[in-house]
Amino acid sequence: MKVQDSAFLLKVKPLLKRLISELSKDYDYVSVLGTDVSGKSYSVLTTGISLSDSNWTERGFVVRLFNESIYSEYSFNELSEENFKQVLNNIREETEKSFRNSKAKGFHTGKYPCVMEEKIVKHFNGDVVTPLEFSRPSEIIEKLTSIKDRAYEYTDLLVNFMAAYEGVTVSKLFISPNKDLMQSYMWSQGYTYAIVRKESNTRYGYKSYSGLKGTELIDEMSKDIKEVVDKAVMLLDAVPIEPGMYDVICSPEVAGLIAHEAFGHGVEMDMFVKNRAKAVEYLNKPVASKLVEMHDGARAAEEVSSYLFDDEGTLGTDTTIIKEGILLTGISDLLSALKLGTKPTGNGKRESFERKAYTRMTNTFFSPGNDSLEEMIASIEHGYLLEDYYSGMEDPKNWGIQCMIAYGREIRNGKFTGKIVSPVVMTGYVPDLLQSISMISGELRLSGSGACGKGHKEWVKVSSGGPYIKAKARLG
Template sequence: MSELKLPQAMAELRRGLPNVIAAGQEKAPYFAALLSSKQGVRMFVDNREEGVNEMPPTAGTVLTTFDGDVVLERAVGGFDKQEVEKGARELVSSATFDPNYKPEAKPERRGDFVSSMKIDPHSLSVQEKLDRCRELQKRIKALDERIVNARVGYNEGTEYSVFANSTSDLAQRIQRVHMLMVLFVAGPDGQVRYDWLSKSGTGGMELLEMTDEDIESILKSSLGLLKAERIEPGEYQVISAPGVSGTICHESFGHGVETDMFLKERAMAAHFIDKTVGSDLVNIADNPAFENGFGSYFFDDEGQMASDTKIVKEGIFKRGITDLYSSEALDINRSANGRRQDYSRKAYARMSNTYFEAGETPVEDMLAQVDNGIYLDRWSSGMEDPQGWGIQVTCHFGREIKNGKITDRVFAPIGISGYVPKVLGSITAVGNEMYLEPGTCGKGNKELLPVASGGPHLLMRAPLG
């Protein structure tokens, strides 16, 4: 693992945090500080133009008090020691705390962590990264005369954070990378369709290699969309590709088990602990320690160390994912899911890498079980309904399965809807290989965070439209 080099101002403030915390804790029963810096760059090259842009950076300090009842916070822009000390004084002086609250004693935790990387993106110049985009764009732009534009995008995001309270002094650098190809093709009627393919993860440039097979696959799917039909609405036998499986998982037993939603009485799952919610082939986990997952980290924004949380085991719902406040209020064990969009926002219970665990069935064996169905190939969006347990997942397209084979017939877009336990209960086979795909997750329409979702292929029945 590389050595962690924090931004200078952050490193200097880190050294002074023990005093800030000790002063805060003279009045507040629990006092913590999070230093958070997020920055990044995105670039693109297409047939007509190119660009390199900074991702708007955020950098600031969150000071948190808790007395078992109310979380009070002060968010201060930047890492100026005097400003932070002033913010801490204002925070505790303006509040009254429950003197009877005693936070649970935690073991001392200290450590510095860096995402595992073979080729650190920071070791390449902007020019080198832009040239990589230009080279890939050259490989794809002239593949077919129907391509009207070919776009390659590259994003890298770097998060530095320091968490400190009376027993913790933790720091991490999380490095995320993402490479995307988009092909726009036009049919004889002038209508434009497109498809995309991306590689990503928490790690280095080694995660982003686009193979000839990848390029061939995106060309085939883009051109296939020119002949896409709308699907006849109804219930179908379906095989979901890993990304689609992941989105179903994310929207159902991801959002649906965020325990702040239990507290707000917004989650049906709160009434289903230790009850059946899917077929006994269904196993769902959230794991911020998943190697190279786009949603991976070492500790969450409330200082909890990353570990695997088994949400559903053999079709039985076991537990939700927590932030500090909801775990205390509901008196359940913490999981490392207290995350913030940035220092200016509150922490909520949020997903990291959420997925169906792999089963035993090769996808070929699944296909052989389908006489007439749909292979759902590419997800484009999803929305949660934790109270009603409805599903909305939109797929960019799906392909017909006829007599155990995927045909050239394409349907687009396809919406999957239905009642979560019914859809999960219909799963009759779970693939033996799993993949994660990157995504951006909101709480409602805000609080956007990088996450990954995934799983293996799943064979099930679902209403499509």
């Protein structure tokens, strides 16, 4: 079923075109992004039920203007016949005030060229099985409650269980003198958490779900209840790992975390502009094993961060970041590309219409290879299969990486021993880790159930993943 366009955006679109026409008399470039994002978040626990609006909900507009060598933006959330002149005057007054203050205080912003756009008219409506508005809240809560109740059939050690679902409908339009773009799609994410306790030992297992899907995602969640409970019970017997260098096999989820942290943030080209990225020194140089190919892009895969155009009106792309181990390029927003003299990759994303656009990841992943998981396991004398993760950090300036992994399965002489270690911290220097990759499986799996911050703020939806990869890593 096609996701419907926002009635709010369609109604105000003629006024936005008028606004651009008026402002184009005074400025060399004018564009407007309109957003209407709505959603619901549900969670059912042993201890209660929660229903709320999604934190991603927003509705409003941001105008971007170019004057001489400076870009300025103005956001607002209402536009009608009645307030049209007031909004127009506010934009002019605030923009001119900003220009005057910048010059008076001697701020050095550097010169930017004016955006040169080709004429593009495109419209995209995503497909889902069941849009959020076609599912009653009571039906969703009933399904999540059933998942929670069934979990208690598998063990007496379960002390709490949560089944959570969030569905978000995104409608955006982008208008400039040469562009007329609109997109409407829906994404969903879900989680199941099992908390178990044995005497004083408490552990939890989880599984996440995501996609450009409607409430049909909940049916996927209902299929893996026992797996999540069994994982939590398994971790009750986990022991600390002995720190050291090991051969490791990273699950697609862990491989995605490495891709995200190592060559996601590390190749965001607004960091090139600010001289805060080590990657700029390695362009067109080897940074990984020759087996490694890595991609990012809204059109590179189909997950929660897939779209027709980004928040600056640049069409989404499929960017090959690494090919045969060579770092080819980074990802960029529009203004960073203008500053660097490169082509924008469609990675300009805003936390909301009230926030600045930064270079941000979309779907970041390792490409599949030709090895099987069985071959990878058989090749390890002593090491670990690393699965699931809690968090990750990277230093783009120095290329250090730290990944908090949920657990590892010990492998000796090509076979699992049954020993589980948890938690596991993987650290190292990015090129060392990527250059050690010696085997890559043929499958590809992405997850978009999380969010990514620019440092400690500016949260946006992203997805990451890959195949299974074999490498050498320092674990502790």
